[in-house]
Amino acid sequence: xxxxxxxxxxxxxxxxxxxxxxxxxxxxxxxxxxxxxxxxxxxxxxxxxxxxxxxxxxxxxxxxxxxxxxxxxxxxxxxxxxxxxxxxxxxxxxxxxxxxxxxxxxxxxxxxxxxxxxxxxxxxxxxxxxxxxxxxxxxxxxxxxxxxxxxxxxxxxxxxxxxxxxxxxxxxxxxxxxxxxxxxxxxxxxxxxxxxxxxxxxxxxxxxxxxxxxxxxxxxxxxxxxxxxxxxxxxxxxxxxxxxxxxxxxxxxxxxxxxxxxxxxxxxxxxxxxxxxxxxxxxxxxxxxxxxxxxxxxxxxxxxxxxxxxxxxxxxxxxxxxxxxxxxxxxxxxxxxxxxxxxxxxxxxxxxxxx
Amino acid sequence: xxxxxxxxxxxxxxxxxxxxxxxxxxxxxxxxxxxxxxxxxxxxxxxxxxxxxxxxxxxxxxxxxxxxxxxxxxxxxxxxxxxxxxxxxxxxxxxxxxxxxxxxxxxxxxxxxxxxxxxxxxxxxxxxxxxxxxxxxxxxxxxxxxxxxxxxxxxxxxxxxxxxxxxxxxxxxxxxxxxxxxxxxxxxxxxxxxxxxxxxxxxxxxxxxxxxxxxxxxxxxxxxxxxxxxxxxxxxxxxxxxxxxxxxxxxxxxxxxxxxx
Numbered sequence: 001x002x003x004x005x006x007x008x009x010x011x012x013x014x015x016x017x018x019x020x021x022x023x024x025x026x027x028x029x030x031x032x033x034x035x036x037x038x039x040x041x042x043x044x045x046x047x048x049x050x051x052x053x054x055x056x057x058x059x060x061x062x063x064x065x066x067x068x069x070x071x072x073x074x075x076x077x078x079x080x081x082x083x084x085x086x087x088x089x090x091x092x093x094x095x096x097x098x099x100x101x102x103x104x105x106x107x108x109x110x111x112x113x114x115x116x117x118x119x120x121x122x123x124x125x126x127x128x129x130x131x132x133x134x135x136x137x138x139x140x141x142x143x144x145x146x147x148x149x150x151x152x153x154x155x156x157x158x159x160x161x162x163x164x165x166x167x168x169x170x171x172x173x174x175x176x177x178x179x180x181x182x183x184x185x186x187x188x189x190x191x192x193x194x195x196x197x198x199x200x201x202x203x204x205x206x207x208x209x210x211x212x213x214x215x216x217x218x219x220x221x222x223x224x225x226x227x228x229x230x231x232x233x234x235x236x237x238x239x240x241x242x243x244x245x246x247x248x249x250x251x252x253x254x255x256x257x258x259x260x261x262x263x264x265x266x267x268x269x270x271x272x273x274x275x276x277x278x279x280x281x282x283x284x285x286x287x288x289x290x291x292x293x294x295x296x297x298x299x300x301x302x303x304x305x306x307x308x309x310x311x312x313x314x315x316x317x318x319x320x321x322x323x324x325x326x327x328x329x330x331x332x333x334x335x336x337x338x339x340x341x342x343x344x345x346x347x348x349x350x351x352x353x354x355x
Numbered sequence: 356x357x358x359x360x361x362x363x364x365x366x367x368x369x370x371x372x373x374x375x376x377x378x379x380x381x382x383x384x385x386x387x388x389x390x391x392x393x394x395x396x397x398x399x400x401x402x403x404x405x406x407x408x409x410x411x412x413x414x415x416x417x418x419x420x421x422x423x424x425x426x427x428x429x430x431x432x433x434x435x436x437x438x439x440x441x442x443x444x445x446x447x448x449x450x451x452x453x454x455x456x457x458x459x460x461x462x463x464x465x466x467x468x469x470x471x472x473x474x475x476x477x478x479x480x481x482x483x484x485x486x487x488x489x490x491x492x493x494x495x496x497x498x499x500x501x502x503x504x505x506x507x508x509x510x511x512x513x514x515x516x517x518x519x520x521x522x523x524x525x526x527x528x529x530x531x532x533x534x535x536x537x538x539x540x541x542x543x544x545x546x547x548x549x550x551x552x553x554x555x556x557x558x559x560x561x562x563x564x565x566x567x568x569x570x571x572x573x574x575x576x577x578x579x580x581x582x583x584x585x586x587x588x589x590x591x592x593x594x595x596x597x598x599x600x601x602x603x604x605x606x607x608x609x610x611x612x613x614x615x616x
Contacts, residue, residue, distance in 0.1 A: 052517055072520040083511055085518035089536040098532075099522030143518075150522060 001064065003028035003186055004049070004154055009058035011044050011210075018044040019210045022058070029184040031177070033197040036207035037233065042190045045207075046156050049188060051075050062153050078147030082159040084139040086131040092142050093118070093127040099150035117145035120179060137168040144176065148185065155180070155187045161196065173200050194234045198222060206230045224350065231277040231352045236311075238278045238321045239352075244268045250346070252276065255317035259294040262346030275352050280311060282348035283323035285340045293345040296321065300334045314340060379591070386584035398585035402575075408586075411571035418484075418567060419553035422491040423546045426499045429492065431542060434503045435534050438512050445504070452497040460558035463490055483563050490559045494552055499545035506541025507534075543604050547597040555590055 002025030009022035019041040026032050034042035047053040049060060051072030060068050067075055078099075086095050096117050097110040105113075118124045121141040131139055140160055147155060160176070161169040177200050180187050191197050197204050198218040206213045206221060206229075214221060214230045225231035232239055242252040247265040251258060252274060261276065268274065301320060302313040309324045310333045323342060325333070334340060389397035402408055437444055455463075467486050468477060476482035515537070519529045535542070557569035572590065576583035 050517070050521060052520070072517070073523050073525055075521075076523075077521060079518065079521040081514050081518060083514055085511065085514040087515065087518070087533055087537070088510065089533075089539075098519070098524075102519075102523040102528055146518075146522070156521075 002026055003030075003063055004188070005059075005061045006045070006049070007059045007061075009045065009048060009060070010056045011041070011048060011053060012056045017210055019048070019055075022210075022212055024205060024212070024215070026186060026188070028186055031180055031187045031189065031200065031202045033189040033191055033201040033204045034207055035191060035194060035197040035204050035234070036213075037192060040207040041210040042192075042205075042207050043158055046158055046188060046190050049154065050077055050079050050156050076150070076153050078150060078152035078155045080140070080143050080147050080155070080157040080160045082162050084131070084136070084143045084163075086139055086143055086146070088131055091128050091130055092123065092134070095131070095142055096146045096149050098146065103150065113149055117149045120148075120182075121145045121175075135168075136164050137172055140164065140172060141175070144179065148179070148183065153186065155185045157187065157189045159190055159192065161191075162193075169196070176200065198234070204234075206233065208233070225277065225352055228275050228277075228352045231275075231350065236280055236322065236324075238280060238283075240276045240278070240319055240321065242274050242276045244270055244272045244274060246270070254296065255319055257296050257316070259296065259349070260346040261349040261351060263351065265351065277350040277352050278321070278344060278348055280322045280324040283321070283342050283344045284325070285312075285323065285334065285342060293343060294349075296342040296344075298340060298342065300336050300338045300340055303333050303336060305333075312340075314342060382584045383588050386581055386588055389581040389585075396585075398581035399589070401579075402582050402585050402589070407566075407571055411566050411568045414566060415554050415568035418488060418491065419550045421488050422495055422553050423549050425488065426492045426495045426549060427542055427546065430496065430499045430545075431503050431535065431538065432530060434500055434507055435512065435530065438504070438507050439516060448500065449504075452500045455494050455497055460490075460494075460556075461562065463493065464559050464562045484565065487559060487563050487565050490563075491549075491553050491556065494556070494559075495545070495549035498548040498552070499542075502541045502545035502548075503538055506538035510537045540604060544601050547601045551594045551597050554593060 004024075004026040006022055006024040009019055010017070011019040022041075022045060024032070034045060036042050044053060048055050051067070051070060051074075055068060058068070059066060062075075062077075087098065090098065093114050097114045100110045100113055114127070115124070118127055121144065123138065123141060123145075126134065126138065126142075131142070134142065140163075143160070157176070161172055164172065173196055189197070189200065198221070201218055203215060203217055204221045205215045208229045214226045216224075221230065221234050225234060225237075228239065231237050240254050242254045244265055245251040245253050245258055247268040247270065250261045250263050250265060252261055252265075253259075254276070265274065296314075296316060298314040298316045298321065300312055301315040304311045304313075305327070308327055310327050311322055311324050312334055314321050314323065321342060384394075386398050387394040387396065389395070389401070433448075437448055458466075467490055471477055471482075471486060476486055512534070515533055516529055519533050524532070554568055555572075556567070557573060560567040561570045561573070568590070572583060572586050575586060
């Protein structure tokens with residue numbers, strides 16, 4: 001039995017359907033991320049779990065009890081907001097203790113719990129500071145401590161790291177994950193940052209236009225995207241238009257160059273158009289992977305230096321394909337215009353649905 | 356070129372200062388001439404020693420405090436609710452806030468008397484006093500609402516409300532533990548302006564036969580020579596004191612904090 005369950009959730013705002021056909025089961029202690037672009041319905045779904053929005057249809061249960069119509073302040077759900085939402089008039093300690101005070105806990109209990117939380121976020125010396133005296137990262141740690149101080153059944157996080165700079169974002173997401181694991185708290189995390197979702201989650205729900213596109217572990221989502229949207233949204237990907245040459249033998253044609261895709265295309269007719277996805281890191285040039293597998297010939301169109309990785313854009317006849325190679329200070333990257341042969345294994349090709 | 360511009364700027368500042376301070380100085384100097392041939396505070400002593408002064412001043416003070424309390428308790432939750440639940444209605448409410456500027460006080464008073472005639476409010480002195488406080492709450496509406504609305508816009512009302520809700524807080528706790536403390540300076544701003552208005556208000560109090568500070572000042576001017584000027588200066592000093600207090604509290608707001616436990 002799932003701990004948190006969303007069944008047939010639908011949310012309409014006048015004529016606009018923000019979320020539809022949303023079904024999700026989350027186990028106790030699981031960390032699930034909702035990933036998708038702006039306006040895909042991920043925050044609306046989170047707000048329905050929090051009780052800030054009422055579903056038009058559907059049911060939300062926590063630990064088998066129906067909370068669909070329970071007011072937000074009676075749900076025992078902790079929430080961390082993108083903009084921290086710390087109470088400006090309260091010190092760090094008072095912010096963390098706010099929920100406990102509302103619950104009528106004694107001063108001694110609140111003091112002890114606040115101290116535990118300050119230890120957890122390693123901010124004991126900041127107890128008497130006010131939010132405006134803290135950095136963004138510190139404020140978000142306090143917001144996290146405040147949300148978990150009340151021992152919520154579920155912790156919701158709405159793009160908590162979006163307002164922070166890159167370095168702090170990475171450090172804090174590791175900290176969030178460590179705290180979540182330590183406390184075993186069931187967590188729903190909303191983000192539009194695919195790297196964040198991949199690095200932090202037990203499972204990811206990829207959403208688009210109010211619908212769930214795919215749900216799976218980060219590895220599943222990254223390595224076997226089911227739809228063209230998931231393939232293009234998660235990670236950098238080459239999406240190529242191809243035509244079926246031999247469905248049973250798994251052979252397709254990209255710009256008149258025939259390749260194998262390592263799987264049968266059951267039901268596909270010869271000449272039918274399909275979308276094939278290949279990760280840039282799965283490709284090498286000039287037969288570096290031993291000459292096995294597929295070869296596509298083209299010319300280098302662009303070379304981008306990304307630090308540890310060099311991304312090379314190769315022009316085929318009508319389409320482009322990117323591939324990544326590690327930066328080697330002793331080797332020069334390919335020159336623009338240079339003719340290259342791209343080499344990749346058939347298993348690296350993913351045939352994706354168009355929707 | 357900048358030097359010439361600066362000279363002109365100072366010239367206009369001087370013109371405005373003269374326009375403002377000369378009549379004020381003249382009134383002040385006139386109020387000091389109660390004793391023939393010497394300058395002194397006799398007029399001020401006369402005013403402060405009159406029992407009517409203390410009575411009317413206390414009544415106005417009491418009215419101002421009640422007006423501030425009522426308008427704060429009425430307008431802060433209204434402004435909060437409008438921002439949170441019906442933000443589209445803000446422009447409509449802002450239009451309403453202009454009405455007290457447009458409707459003359461005489462019209463307001465006769466409107467109130469007609470509206471409440473026969474309800475019992477118009478039959479007793481307490482009832483009439485209540486109508487006066489109601490009229491003052493209406494007069495304070497633009498100042499308090501706009502001040503509080505600006506304060507609410509400077510904080511993230513929705514997010515703070517939702518954060519408090521997720522922590523288990525109900526509407527009462529949210530309003531008094533989260534919203535009020537965070538718009539305190541705005542409330543104080545509105546309150547002091549209300550205070551200054553109520554302390555000097557004449558038309559409504561006079562039409563409702565209430566012996567507040569405004570009518571007393573008028574009555575004094577018809578029977579005394581120097582004392583009305585002294586009283587005007589005192590009244591002005593009171594208003595300036597209010598403004599100084601707004602500034603002081605505004606500056607200290609950074610340090611004014613609430614304790615939860």
